[in-house]
Structures are given as structure tokens and as C-alpha cells.
Amino acid sequence: MSVDAPKAVRPGEELDLGRLAAFLRAQDLPAEGLSQQQFPKGHSNLTYLVRAGGQEFVLRRPPVGSKVRTAHDMGREARILLKLQPVFPLAPRVVAVCDDVSVLGAPFYLMERIQGVILRGPQPRGIEVSPAQARGIGISFARTLAALHAVDFRDAGLEGMGTALGYWVEAEDPEPLKAFAFGPTFLPGSLTRQEIVEEYARAAGRELPSMLFYTCFALFKTAVVAQQIYKRYVEGLTKDERFAALGLGVPLLARAAVQAASRGKF
Numbered sequence: 001m002s003v004d005a006p007k008a009v010r011p012g013e014e015l016d017l018g019r020l021a022a023f024l025r026a027q028d029l030p031a032e033g034l035s036q037q038q039f040p041k042g043h044s045n046l047t048y049l050v051r052a053g054g055q056e057f058v059l060r061r062p063p064v065g066s067k068v069r070t071a072h073d074m075g076r077e078a079r080i081l082l083k084l085q086p087v088f089p090l091a092p093r094v095v096a097v098c099d100d101v102s103v104l105g106a107p108f109y110l111m112e113r114i115q116g117v118i119l120r121g122p123q124p125r126g127i128e129v130s131p132a133q134a135r136g137i138g139i140s141f142a143r144t145l146a147a148l149h150a151v152d153f154r155d156a157g158l159e160g161m162g163t164a165l166g167y168w169v170e171a172e173d174p175e176p177l178k179a180f181a182f183g184p185t186f187l188p189g190s191l192t193r194q195e196i197v198e199e200y201a202r203a204a205g206r207e208l209p210s211m212l213f214y215t216c217f218a219l220f221k222t223a224v225v226a227q228q229i230y231k232r233y234v235e236g237l238t239k240d241e242r243f244a245a246l247g248l249g250v251p252l253l254a255r256a257a258v259q260a261a262s263r264g265k266f
Helices: 017-026 074-084 131-149 193-204 212-234 241-263
Strands: 035-039 046-052 055-061 094-098 108-112
Touching: 017 046, 017 094, 055 074, 074 094, 074 108, 131 193, 212 241
Parallel strands: none
Antiparallel strands: 035 046, 046 055, 055 108, 094 108
């Protein structure tokens, strides 16, 4: 597990700072001293830290060479945040959206940078997480998710925007599946999937159905995403060596979904 800090941009994924500066000026945003770094740990859309005029912005764009349009719709992502942020202040404020592919080769948007700690991967490295803190993270996650779901999506203008599922890995899962942990979800003190569901139900004040279907669907969906990313790696559209092993993960995720359905327990 590491804190996700920005680093030098991977070769082949650099932004055209000249074109970006011109766009920023046209949007009445600062462009002096424009620089770029990259948040390197994501697996899909590319995320950059852009500094200019003493300010910091986060820029999001699709992966280089991606042809899966619906999986990397920056306009849709920005529209959701634009409508959500006024009623859910934890969401970042979008400052500019660009659909003109002549600027950076793909649609993109910029948002304010919100400072915080992003915990990635299953094992602590460079940061200590006590059992009490691990439990607190799980409780905070469930309560924040319940608060997000309490937003009246119709009043916010979010009709038709769809939904998304999260994925969980816990201590009792098979070792191969733990390789796909996106966060520290099975450290000592971490809530189990069932405890997350129970905490969410308490915070939301609602009775929930069985989560088995949603767990199996989430595993299947993650397998599809992993296959897409692995395909881009094989075709040379990304040089990120982390993606070399994703091909092995696809059958593992699919098998985990089948096993969960067979035992009737998520």
C-alpha cells in the first residue's frame, strides 16, 4: 500500500503543454509556468497534476489509443461532477471541459485538486494503518456512500447517468484474488463485505437485498475491465508494465464470481 503521489509522466503519455496553455488562456485560467506530473497508479483513464500560475489542477483524459468510447467518456464524467458538486461538496469542482480533440488528442477536463491520502494496494508501505484506523476507513466509506446515495438525483439533474458498483477484497478470500485488491481492505481491523453492507444500511436507514448478485456482477465487470486494459498493453498502446499480469487475472476473477454464485455467499 502506498500513498498515490504524482510523479514524472510515463513516456508516450505526455501532454502538449503548448496547446494546453492556449486552451487555459482561452478559459481565463492561469497558464504561466505550466508544468505536468502524472498520478501513475490508476488502471484506466490518465490523470495528471497540472500546475500553473501558482494553482494546481487535476486533468483527466482517456488512455492513449483507447477505442472503448463508453468506458472513457470524459464529457459524461465531467457532467456528473458538475451536477453533483453543488449538492455533494465532497466531489471536486470542475473548472474546464474540452471536447476539441485537436488540443490534446482526446476530450479532457480539469478540476480542482483536493488534497488527501489515496491508499492503494493491499500491503502497508511507508504508512502505518492501525486496526482502529482500518475499521474507521471502512465505516467512513460506508457512511459517505450512503450520504452520496441520499442525494436526490432528479433534483441534481442526474437522470439517465447510470450507476456503478464497487469491488471488495477481504481477509477470507483466496490468495490469488487478493492480488486484485485496489486498497487496504483486508488489513487487521478492516470491515468485511457483510459489515460494510450492514454499516451502509444503518447509515442509509434502509433494508438491503442480498448482495450476492452484485458481488458476482462486480467480479465479472472487473474481469472485463482487466481484459480491456491487458489488450491495450499487448497492442503496445500503453507501456505500463503493471498491466502485463492482468491477462492472468481475468480467469481468476471470473472463477471467483462462479464460486461465489455456487456457494450462495458473497
